[in-house]
Amino acid sequence: MKIPRLTTLASVAVLVVLALFPVIGVSLSWLNYLFSFFIYLALATMWNLLAGYTGLICLCPAAFVGLAGYAMAIGTWVGVPFQAGLIAGAAVAVLFALLISYPVFRMKGIYFAIGTLVLPEALKAWFSFWHPVGTAYQGGGAGYAVAGVAGITLGEKYWLALAIAAASILVVHIILRARLGLGLTAIRDNENTAASAGVNIFRLKLSSFLIAALIMGIAGAIYYIHNPRIQPTSGFNISWLLLPLMATVIGGEGIEEGPIIGAAIVTFLRFLLADYGAWSLFIQGIILVVVVVVMPQGIAGLLRQVGAYRFPLRLFQAAEAKIHKT
């Protein structure tokens, strides 16, 4: 039997320990922090896939999150259970991504950024007036409550969030080691050269865009199971862009472990500054600007630069060599 690599074993061990948290009686507030961390992590990993590896500065995560959340919430009003709503929400997000893919991929660079920035704003305006179901007190600016999720324990929601975060990291890990990842980074570095080398730019961009929409949609829907009320101003809020963007930039854009470090910091900041209202956003904005100016490589980039990984990696390799010998 082939012995699995130590790094793989370590990740699986971390995952198992995290999955055991609700069972071994970790306090509810910690589960709550970790829930947010996992959601932000899934969003940030996907944003990193788009911005860091495909070179698409995509400013519309709010559209995917909001659409998936709304699809699930409206579903529960017409009798669709939230589990099916979760999948339906993700499907709606992917469908939306597919619909807009042709026009937005015609735009390049800064035009793509603005073109995608328009989408959540337009959706916010649309959903502020839309009353598909419910009485006059629901829909429109008042939004919808997600029905029938009151009985779900925090532990179950925690597992859902953990699953999507782990899935997002795994997906990026696999993509980067497949032909797709190679093509994506080629597109990021130079689109014309990539095209002349035979990379199908549209198809590859579309693949990463759809994957991101899928996972961001699921993560958004899971968030709205935990916070069961969605309004146009919350579902399509700019903070759905700010969170993954900050996490990716602080952690390190285009680096696999960057979003993990970044998401942890962003989550920490969120809860630390939760009582300060608008000051919280102010401080986050300042941090974002300072990080971009002072260390554009992010924390993970800085760690790589100073060689902080060298020592633990060497330990790992030495241990692995020993195992393989015996």
Next chain:
Amino acid sequence: MEDFLVGLAPPLIKGILLGGLYVVIALGLSLVFGVMKLINVAHGDLVILGSYFAWAIMGWLGIDPFLSLVVGVPLFFAFGFLVQKFIINRTFRISLDAALIACFGISIVVQSLCQVIWTPFNRSLLTDYRLLTFAVGPLTIQLRYLLDFIGGLAVMLAVREFLRRTYLGRAISAASQNEPVAERMGINPNRVYSFAFAIAMACAAVAGVLQGLTFSFSPTSGSPFLIISFGVIILGGLGSMAGTFIGGMVFGLTQTLGAYFSGGSLLVQSIAPYLLVFVILSVRPQGIFGR
């Protein structure tokens, strides 16, 4: 048919006049876009900051918003110069994406600062002439929309003369047409960027006053203005003053005519400019006059 035309006249005139406001906002954005190829995503929020500044001065000293520009324009100019020099120029050296993210950070900072200082409630610049109307033949014209138009025309002419007649203006035009050559002619790009951003901020101060007289505003109401003025730039083309002016009118008309034909629907009024921007972008991804 005659009734139709008579009914159509007010939204037509209102749209054209409103276009003046979009011209002022778009001019600031297009100066920065021209020299750096960077969309300053904080521009809409800076306009709102201008509105709040005039509002605060008005509440504090009781000075007319237009008079407050005597302080506001130099202040915004200096602020813009410093922001460009110490933040955007540095990130711009790294990459365009880094600069874009820095602008996004500035947008968040400005938005939340407005919210901290002035609370998230809706405000408007309540001058005594705000709601004045006057009749021209069979038509009534609202003074605030006329002020938008006059403001748009004045700022456009001022910027045009500045770009044509001063050394700095020519340097900015040169850098936006061909930067490497401009640099070889002895133009310092970083300095040009700083002045371009400073002028953009001064435009934002003026636009803020006009905006505050026309609509009510809250800390988060900047993003529609960013998107609309971006649409104006693509429609009007870079460096073309007449194009920018026409673009502004088109967006003003989209809003008022959209509302008129849908029976005053707020949904159409708010969503029509977004759709127009998106359609223009997808049909001509590099802009109508893109180079």
